[in-house]
Amino acid sequence: MPSLPELEAQRTEALRLDSSCALETLDEAEGFLRERGLLTRTPDSALPSLFGACHEEPYKPGAGGFAEWPRTKWSWSFELVERPGVYALKIHRGKTLYLSEATARLADPILRAELERMEAADEGWARLLRHLADAGPSEPEDLQVELSLSPPELRSLRAPLERCGAILTTSAGVARWDHVYSEAAGGEADLGALVLAGVRAAVLCPEREPERWFSWKWRWEDGLIDRLVGEGRLIRPAPGWLTAT
Numbered sequence: 001m002p003s004l005p006e007l008e009a010q011r012t013e014a015l016r017l018d019s020s021c022a023l024e025t026l027d028e029a030e031g032f033l034r035e036r037g038l039l040t041r042t043p044d045s046a047l048p049s050l051f052g053a054c055h056e057e058p059y060k061p062g063a064g065g066f067a068e069w070p071r072t073k074w075s076w077s078f079e080l081v082e083r084p085g086v087y088a089l090k091i092h093r094g095k096t097l098y099l100s101e102a103t104a105r106l107a108d109p110i111l112r113a114e115l116e117r118m119e120a121a122d123e124g125w126a127r128l129l130r131h132l133a134d135a136g137p138s139e140p141e142d143l144q145v146e147l148s149l150s151p152p153e154l155r156s157l158r159a160p161l162e163r164c165g166a167i168l169t170t171s172a173g174v175a176r177w178d179h180v181y182s183e184a185a186g187g188e189a190d191l192g193a194l195v196l197a198g199v200r201a202a203v204l205c206p207e208r209e210p211e212r213w214f215s216w217k218w219r220w221e222d223g224l225i226d227r228l229v230g231e232g233r234l235i236r237p238a239p240g241w242l243t244a245t
Contacts, residue, residue: 004204004238011203016053023053029076030083036201037103041077041096042068046205047198047213050076050098082171087180090162091215106193108185110216111165111177118166128157129166129176136179137172163215191219196233200244207242 002010012018016032023029029050033039036048043052051070059074060067069077077096081088085101089111099107119126131147132138138146144154158174161167167176178184195210211220221227225242228234237243 001235001237002243004241007204007237007241007243014203015048016055019055021053022055023050023073026076026079029053029080030086033080033086033098034100034102037100037197038201039098040092041098044092044095045213046202046209047092047097048201050080087168089165089168089177091165092213093215094159094163103194103197104181105185106190106197107165108177108181109187110189110191110194110219111181112184113189114164114216115166115177118161118164124157125161125166128161132167132174132176132179137170137175139173143174165215189219191216191221192224192228192233195224196228196244199234199242204237204241204243207236207240210242 013021015036016023023032032048032050032053038047039050040047040052041050043049051073054070054073054076056070056073058068059071066074080086080098085104087099087104088096089099089107091097091107091111115129119129127147128143131143135142135146140151140154140158143149144151147154149157158167162169165177167174168180169175170180191214194214198210198213199205207225210225211217225234229236232245235243235245
C-alpha cells in the first residue's frame, strides 16, 4: 500500500495539479476526462477540475463569477460537451460535473430513478418532464411559450430537476436525461459505485468529502464508506483519508 506522501505525489501528477502538466488543447482536456472519469468545472473539492488543470490566469482576476474562468480556455467549458461520450450535469450539488461515457453508465440508473421520483413528486416537475418527453430537447424560450411560464417560473422548475440530473442543458436545448442517454445501462441505482469512481478520480481524498460530492443526499446510506472499505473497494491509507484499490 503506498504511503500518504506517495499517494499525494500520484494525485499531483494524475490531476495535473502542477503547472508543468497544464492542459494545452481541447483534445488533452477530453483525454483528461476519460482518464479520470469525472471533472468539476472549477476547483472546489478533491475531485479533479477542468479549469484547475489549465493553470491559466483568469479573464478578470477578483471580479468573481465567469470573470474568474481561464482567460483563453473558458470556452472549453462548452466545447468539451460537444465531444461524443461527454456529459455535463449539475449533480455536483448544483454545480457542473463532466462525466465520461464510463462514468455516465454508472450514473444512469440513479438518473433514471430520479426522473421517475421527481415526476411523481410534483405536478409542476411532471408537466415539464412530460412535455420534454413529447417535444424532445427544447429551447427555454419555447418552453416558456408552450407551457405558459414566465422566465422565473421556468427557472424554478428547472433548477431542482437539473440539480438531480433528471434534465440537463445541451446544445439542442433543455433535455431529459433519458433522451440524451437513450440506451439504459441497467442495474440498480448504486451511489456507492459513483463514490468509488470519485475517489478513483481524486486518487486521494478526505474521508468526509464524498458525502458532499453529489446532490442526492437522500441516497446516502449510513456506513456507506465503511461498507466500501469492508468490501475492499476503498482503503484508508491513514486516519481520515481514502483511496481506491
